Amino acid sequence: MTDIRCVKLCKYFQQGDIVIKALDHVSLDIEAGSLICLSGPSGSGKTTLLNAIGGLDKLDSGEIHFGDQRVDQLGKGPMADLRLHHIGFVFQAYNLIPVLTARENVEFVMQVQGVSAKQRRGKSLAILKEVGLEGMENRYPAELSGGQQQRVAVARAIVSQPKLVLADEPTANLDSETATQLMDLLRELNEYHNVTFLIATHDARVMGYARRLIRMRDGKIIADELQAND
Amino acid sequence: MILSLRMAWRNLWRHKRRTWLTALAMIFSNVLLVFMISLQFGSYDMMINNTLQAFSGHIQVQHPGYNDNPKLRQSIPAVVPLAVELRSTLPGAHIAARGAAFALVSSDQRSLGIQIIGVEPDHEPWVSTLPGLVREGRFLKDSLAAEIVIGRVLARNLKVSVGDELTLLGSGRDGSFAAGVVTVTGIFDSGSGDLDRSLAEVPLRYFQETFAMRDHGHSVVVAVDEIDTVPTAFAAVSHEIQDKPDLTALDWNQLQPGLKQAIQADMSSAWFMYGLLIILVAFSVLNTQLMSVLERTREFGVITALGVKPRKLASLVILETALMALLGLVIGVAIGWMVAAYLNTVGFHYPGMEQMAEKFNLPDRVYPSVTFFSMILGPGVVFLFSLLAAVYPSLRLFRLQPVEAMRAV
Ligand SMILES: Nc1ncnc2c1ncn2[C@@H]1O[C@H](COP(=O)(O)OP(=O)(O)OP(=O)(O)O)[C@@H](O)[C@H]1O
Numbered sequence: 306m307t308d309i310r311c312v313k314l315c316k317y318f319q320q321g322d323i324v325i326k327a328l329d330h331v332s333l334d335i336e337a338g339s340l341i342c343l344s345g346p347s348g349s350g351k352t353t354l355l356n357a358i359g360g361l362d363k364l365d366s367g368e369i370h371f372g373d374q375r376v377d378q379l380g381k382g383p384m385a386d387l388r389l390h391h392i393g394f395v396f397q398a399y400n401l402i403p404v405l406t407a408r409e410n411v412e413f414v415m416q417v418q419g420v421s422a423k424q425r426r427g428k429s430l431a432i433l434k435e436v437g438l439e440g441m442e443n444r445y446p447a448e449l450s451g452g453q454q455q456r457v458a459v460a461r462a463i464v465s466q467p468k469l470v471l472a473d474e475p476t477a478n479l480d481s482e483t484a485t486q487l488m489d490l491l492r493e494l495n496e497y498h499n500v501t502f503l504i505a506t507h508d509a510r511v512m513g514y515a516r517r518l519i520r521m522r523d524g525k526i527i528a529d530e531l532q533a534n535d
Numbered sequence: 536m537i538l539s540l541r542m543a544w545r546n547l548w549r550h551k552r553r554t555w556l557t558a559l560a561m562i563f564s565n566v567l568l569v570f571m572i573s574l575q576f577g578s579y580d581m582m583i584n585n586t587l588q589a590f591s592g593h594i595q596v597q598h599p600g601y602n603d604n605p606k607l608r609q610s611i612p613a614v615v616p617l618a619v620e621l622r623s624t625l626p627g628a629h630i631a632a633r634g635a636a637f638a639l640v641s642s643d644q645r646s647l648g649i650q651i652i653g654v655e656p657d658h659e660p661w662v663s664t665l666p667g668l669v670r671e672g673r674f675l676k677d678s679l680a681a682e683i684v685i686g687r688v689l690a691r692n693l694k695v696s697v698g699d700e701l702t703l704l705g706s707g708r709d710g711s712f713a714a715g716v717v718t719v720t721g722i723f724d725s726g727s728g729d730l731d732r733s734l735a736e737v738p739l740r741y742f743q744e745t746f747a748m749r750d751h752g753h754s755v756v757v758a759v760d761e762i763d764t765v766p767t768a769f770a771a772v773s774h775e776i777q778d779k780p781d782l783t784a785l786d787w788n789q790l791q792p793g794l795k796q797a798i799q800a801d802m803s804s805a806w807f808m809y810g811l812l813i814i815l816v817a818f819s820v821l822n823t824q825l826m827s828v829l830e831r832t833r834e835f836g837v838i839t840a841l842g843v844k845p846r847k848l849a850s851l852v853i854l855e856t857a858l859m860a861l862l863g864l865v866i867g868v869a870i871g872w873m874v875a876a877y878l879n880t881v882g883f884h885y886p887g888m889e890q891m892a893e894k895f896n897l898p899d900r901v902y903p904s905v906t907f908f909s910m911i912l913g914p915g916v917v918f919l920f921s922l923l924a925a926v927y928p929s930l931r932l933f934r935l936q937p938v939e940a941m942r943a944v
């Protein structure tokens with residue numbers, strides 16, 4: 306299993322005369338199969354860290370390794386391929402392509418990945434069943450509740466067995482019951498399918514799901530601890 | 536592929552009204568283009584056919600140099616046997632031998648210089664519309680008879696009518712004095728002032744005798760049914776006469792150089808107008824697709840974050856444009872075709888046609904040309920320019936930064 310290593314990641318933003326250290330020498334190892342929560346106050350750098358690991362944003366310094374491969378210096382195209390095949394994303398909201406049904410949303414990414422039409426169909430139906438959306442495969446995002454939309458996003462993120470799923474406040478737009486259900490799902494996927502999750506959140510209940518909890522403040526990791534949950 | 540197609544199609548209908556408005560602009564210009572171009576081609580065909588059918592035919596065999604300098608001496612020997620030979624080479628075409636000379640014709644009251652054409656009475660009606668335009672009396676019958684058919688204006692100028700006698704005076708091919716007395720058997724009314732004023736036809740053998748031509752003539756006229764077949768017929772004729780250096784074949788463009796020029800001048804002014812129309816449509820497509828890309832910035836940001844490359848998104852935008860343009864093309868061509876096909880049966884008349892009709896001896900109605908080419912040419916160019924107009928909006932996708940894009944509303 307490939308582990309992911311982040312070494313002294315730095316990312317600065319210039320805001321007028323002030324330099325904001327969104328990431329200030331952040332080092333972090335992500336074990337395959339773990340479920341990690343990233344917490345911290347607003348502006349502490351959680352999103353910046355996820356974006357950096359996912360290659361959506363360039364770092365100012367530092368290294369990111371996926372197993373033996375250093376990925377922080379990849380060009381745009383290879384980085385896109387890395388994301389396509391090895392990283393899943395779940396954002397806070399508006400994850401889905403509005404003109405595609407739940408199943409088509411899942412299939413779209415697989416199609417770009419080059420999965421054959423027949424496999425796409427079988428896999429997308431199976432994964433939607435897995436996330437509890439059996440019978441809703443042909444609904445458009447607008448016909449699904451917020452929680453159901455997030456489940457589609459999760460299904461799409463994990464369908465091709467990525468090395469890592471990055472979720473940036475996946476429950477922020479959900480009521481607490483729905484949020485709990487989504488987290489139950491993520492933990493299930495983590496436990497039974499060994500999907501690796503890195504989840505940024507403000508939500509204390511979400512943090513309760515993680516065996517490992519990382520706290521950030523001002524672009525730094527201030528705590529990185531294992532916790533006994535449940 | 537099918538998924539992308541579905542996605543593109545549904546994206547189009549996210550803004551029904553906007554898509555329809557853009558498609559309507561395409562439909563409107565496509566209908567207009569189909570109508571105008573088929574009308575234009577129709578009138579060119581008519582111009583060419585009517586001008587050529589009136590007298591000159593599509594192809595002529597002449598003595599080299601005769602076309603530029605039509606002298607009596609620049610004649611071709613054994614003109615009738617040559618016509619017979621060509622008839623077997625081109626069984627589908629109509630072929631007739633002619634001679635031509637200038638002569639003074641005199642009635643009791645007046646004398647006028649005109650062109651006398653010697654024609655084969657049996658074959659001439661198939662290569663020229665003049666015999667059919669004889670409104671009084673009849674056309675020539677007997678190849679040796681001392682008969683003449685003249686135009687309406689000439690008859691008026693000479694103050695003669697059918698049955699009157701005219702005297703011909705001219706010089707023969709050998710330089711001798713040529714003279715004859717002929718009876719007016721028919722008066723034609725072609726509508727073309729030139730022909731009606733200064734042309735008269737007599738039987739070919741009578742012509743050869745009167746002008747001391749022996750078996751010579753000046754041209755063998757070839758008329759085909761379809762203008763498209765001219766090049767093939769021309770090649771066959773040229774092949775047939777290739778070992779005869781005193782013969783040359785001329786096609787209609789050499790026989791009537793003004794015709795093609797008139798068409799080309801008309802075409803370039805028309806293309807300018809069409810170009811403007813097409814550019815307007817292209818800008819409306821550019822505007823629509825630019826809006827449609829900008830308002831989806833966030834969505835495209837998310838898709839890019841998933842690892843989908845800009846090229847895929849750009850091709851999606853092009854596909855959307857292609858679908859919209861196809862919609863405009865199909866509906867536009869369908870309506871345009873119906874209009875053109877209807878007018879193709881009943882004809883189309885517009886004000887000001889009379890002048891052109893008179894100049895080129897045309898009927899006063901145009902029948903639009905309904906061919907695949909005339910239907911698809913304009914809409915095809917609109918389609919291409921629509922795709923071109925979508926290039927700029929799709930290129931913007933290559934500059935998309937997912938993080939920034941996702942922050943957009
Ligand atoms: N594009 C940018 N330009 C300028 N500053 C930025 C930019 N992106 C992030 N920042 C700054 O970097 C810091 C970290 O931002 P980040 O979005 O990572 O915080 P966060 O922990 O995700 O916060 P939240 O919980 O509100 O989502 C903040 O101070 C933010 O203002």
Ligand SMILES: [Mg+2]
Nearest residue numbers: 351352353473
């Ligand atoms: Mg954030």
